[in-house]
Every structure is written in C-alpha cells, then in structure tokens.
Amino acid sequence: MSAEAEIPMKQQVNAKQVLVLDDDPVFRALVRSLLESQGYQVTEGDNGLTGLQSLTTAVPDLVICDIEMPLLNGIEFVEEVSHQYPSLPMIVVSGTGKMSVVAKALKFGIKDFVTKPIADPVHLLDTVSSTLKESQDSMLMSRDFSSQWFRLNEQGELPEDQELHWHLDYLHQHPDVSRELLQALLPEPRTQQGDWTLNFRVLQNPERVPLVFDYAWNINGQFLFYIVDSNVAQDLAVSSTLLVRALFDDYIRNHDGQLFHLEELLINLSKAINVAECAAPLNAAVGLVDFPSQSIELHSAGVSAHWHNGTNTTTVNTPKCLGVNQDRETTVCNMSREHSNSLKLTGLDSSTCQLIIQNRQI
Structure with a gap:
C-alpha cells in the first residue's frame, strides 16, 4: 500500500457488521484488513450460496459481493x-470491463460498486461509509445509485459542498466502460399501461456516448x-447524463402518488446542470403524457421534436441546450386514440430516436 493510500486506524464504527463474499481469498483478506482498520466487524464467504445461508442466521449492516462467484454468482445472489432482504444495502465488486454485468446488479437496487484491483483503498472505504450513511434513512433506500453518487438532497438539489465519488473519474478515464454502462442502464424500450403502448425506437452509433432515455x-x-443526447457535453457527457438520471429518479421518488409537473422537473434539471462542476449543457427532449386528457406536454432543448398525431404535425424546438439558461417553455399537443402518435427527434448526434404511442384497440 502506497504512502498516499495509507488509512488511519479507527477504534470503532458503531460496531457495523459487513459481510464480504468473494471466491478470491487474497481479495477477501485485503478487504477485511481495510475494513477492520476502520473498526468494522467483518465476516466472510466464498460464494453466493454461503452468503444466503449466512443471512438466515444474522443479517449484517452491509454486504460486499463479487459479481463472479461459484455455485451462486453475484447477480443471482x-x-x-x-x-x-430489500432494505439490506449491497455493494458489488467487479473486474474492469464487466460494466454491463454491474449494470444488471444496479438495476436490482445495488447502491454502488467497486472495481478490482483496488487501486486506492480510500475509494472502497468512502463507498462503504457513504452507503451505510444513506441506509440509515429508510426514505433514501429507494434512491437510484446515481443519486447516491451525486448525494442529492431531499429537494433533488446538489449541495454547495458537493463532492462526487471517485466513480466519475474512473468513467472519464475509461470511455468504453462509460458507454457500456449507459447502454446497459437503458430501460425496456417498450412499455404499456391499460390500453396504451409506448415504444422507443433508437438507433445508436456504437462509437459515441449513447442516446439515453x-x-x-x-x-x-x-x-x-x-431523451438525452449528451455528446455536446464532450468530456462531461457521462457525468451530465448520470446527473439527469439522478434528478429524474429523485423527482419520481419524491412524487410518489402525486401528479407530475413538467416545469418542476425542468427547473431541477436546469438548476443542477448550471451549478454542478461535473456537468455541462446537453441536448434533450423532456415530455409528460397525460392519458386521461389525451395530451402531451413537450420541451425540447438543442433538438427538434416533431409530434404527429395521425392528422397534424407540431414541431417544438428550443435552440439552446438544456442547462444553458432557465428556459422552461413547453408546448401542449393533442393525442389521438384512433391513430398512432409519434414523437420524432432530429438534430441528434449520429443517432435517431422515435417514440410511438398507440392505443392497443386500434
């Protein structure tokens, strides 16, 4: 361990219990040594099945789990x-180049990840500390992992003393990994509720930061x-996209059971992009479909959004990118029940995107 990475000893961390699961005994010993130097109490296991058996007798405060293990791998675990154990916080461990697998784990509610080998022990300890701190408030457990990285407050804002986790530096240094992460985190392109189906049709350039929705x-x-095209943000494309994701997920969490308001979300997005050192303005389209009134409210920034309801076409276009100013202008368009509705975006960087909204009874 280098001098720069030396970790000061601590006597106790409120007796926090950490379960470490990894089939590599050397890695387990390293993690145990680091955690015990900070006062954590550590138990070990070499596979996912052992981990599940351990949880039946004692549930720890945190689990650190390797992605690739025998018998029961990390994803299955x-x-x-x-x-x-939905309230049990977990951190996954993965080797470089396994970001698509990590993304699958993140979708199951994992709050963070660390990579092998551990280049800087402080990164692991910071990740453990922040995850435990977040887990103390049950209201925060539903936060998306990117919200934890950005440490958004309850108002969905970035505190003035915001310090991002080490992950953003890691992603900046590994553009291929960044693209893989963003691609893997995309939701299913097709969704439905009641009589309505919605389908995102996206064609991507594999060499660029992917179009994210x-x-x-x-x-x-x-x-x-x-829908975000962040390539205009250049070196800050990934962090800007993850910031939008964090704000969007926190907005949804804070409005559980309540009406969505597009202007509120736009205020949060513009404000955060303006104040965050890790973010830059980006091209985006943000929309709110209201099926009871059969209407859609649209805001476009840096791209042209063409809405067609089977009979009429409306073009919505704000030249300035999202985050350049506090522009929150929106356009309300009618939606058809008898025809297929489509939102097509133009002006994207090497990508195409169309959202199809259709009543299944057509």
Whole structure:
C-alpha cells in the first residue's frame, strides 16, 4: 500500500457488521484488513450460496459481493437478496470491463460498486461509509445509485459542498466502460399501461456516448420521460447524463402518488446542470403524457421534436441546450386514440430516436 493510500486506524464504527463474499481469498483478506482498520466487524464467504445461508442466521449492516462467484454468482445472489432482504444495502465488486454485468446488479437496487484491483483503498472505504450513511434513512433506500453518487438532497438539489465519488473519474478515464454502462442502464424500450403502448425506437452509433432515455408511470395516468443526447457535453457527457438520471429518479421518488409537473422537473434539471462542476449543457427532449386528457406536454432543448398525431404535425424546438439558461417553455399537443402518435427527434448526434404511442384497440 502506497504512502498516499495509507488509512488511519479507527477504534470503532458503531460496531457495523459487513459481510464480504468473494471466491478470491487474497481479495477477501485485503478487504477485511481495510475494513477492520476502520473498526468494522467483518465476516466472510466464498460464494453466493454461503452468503444466503449466512443471512438466515444474522443479517449484517452491509454486504460486499463479487459479481463472479461459484455455485451462486453475484447477480443471482443480488437478485435473491433484493427480494428477501430489500432494505439490506449491497455493494458489488467487479473486474474492469464487466460494466454491463454491474449494470444488471444496479438495476436490482445495488447502491454502488467497486472495481478490482483496488487501486486506492480510500475509494472502497468512502463507498462503504457513504452507503451505510444513506441506509440509515429508510426514505433514501429507494434512491437510484446515481443519486447516491451525486448525494442529492431531499429537494433533488446538489449541495454547495458537493463532492462526487471517485466513480466519475474512473468513467472519464475509461470511455468504453462509460458507454457500456449507459447502454446497459437503458430501460425496456417498450412499455404499456391499460390500453396504451409506448415504444422507443433508437438507433445508436456504437462509437459515441449513447442516446439515453428513461421514463416513469404514475397512478394518475401520466407518463414522464426524457431523451438525452449528451455528446455536446464532450468530456462531461457521462457525468451530465448520470446527473439527469439522478434528478429524474429523485423527482419520481419524491412524487410518489402525486401528479407530475413538467416545469418542476425542468427547473431541477436546469438548476443542477448550471451549478454542478461535473456537468455541462446537453441536448434533450423532456415530455409528460397525460392519458386521461389525451395530451402531451413537450420541451425540447438543442433538438427538434416533431409530434404527429395521425392528422397534424407540431414541431417544438428550443435552440439552446438544456442547462444553458432557465428556459422552461413547453408546448401542449393533442393525442389521438384512433391513430398512432409519434414523437420524432432530429438534430441528434449520429443517432435517431422515435417514440410511438398507440392505443392497443386500434
């Protein structure tokens, strides 16, 4: 361990219990040594099955789990634990180049990840500390992993003393890994509720930061979504995209059971992009579909959004990128029940995107 990476000894961390699962005994010994130097109490296991058996007798405060293990691999273990122990925070460990696998684990509610080999022990300890801190508040357990990285507060804002985790530096240094992570985190392109189906049709340039979209339904018959082309942000493309994801997920979490309001989300996005040192303006389209009123509210930034409801076409275009200013201008368009509705974006960087909304009774 280098002098720069020396870790000061601590006597106790409120007796926090950590379960470390990895089939590599050398790695387990390293992690145990690091954690015990900070006062954590550590138990070990060499596979996922051993981990599940251990949880039946004692549930720790945190699990650190390798992705690739015998008998029951990390993904299988994470999926099982997420169902049986939904409030148990977990951190996954993966070798470089396994980001698509890590992304699968992140979708099961994993709050963070670390990579092998551990180049800087401080990164691991910071990850453990922040994950345990977040888990103390049950309201924060539903946060997306990117929200934890950005440490958004309850208002969905970035505190002035914000310090990002080491992950952003890692992703900046590994552009291939960054593209793989963003691609793997995309939701299913097709979704439906009641009589309506929605389908995102996206063609990507594999050499560029991928076009990223996400969406959420609520019980009031609303569908909120965004589509981000972050290549204009250049070196800050990945961190800018993850910031949008974090803000979007926190907005959804804070509006559980309540009506979505597009202007509120746009305020949060613009404000955060303006104040975050790790973010830059980007091209985006943000929309809110209201099925009870059969309408869609649209905001485009840096791209042209063409809405067609089978009879009429409306073009929405704000030249300035999202985050350049506080522009929150939106356009409301009618939606057809008898015809297929489509939102097509133009002006994207080496990508194409279209959202098709259709009533299944057509």
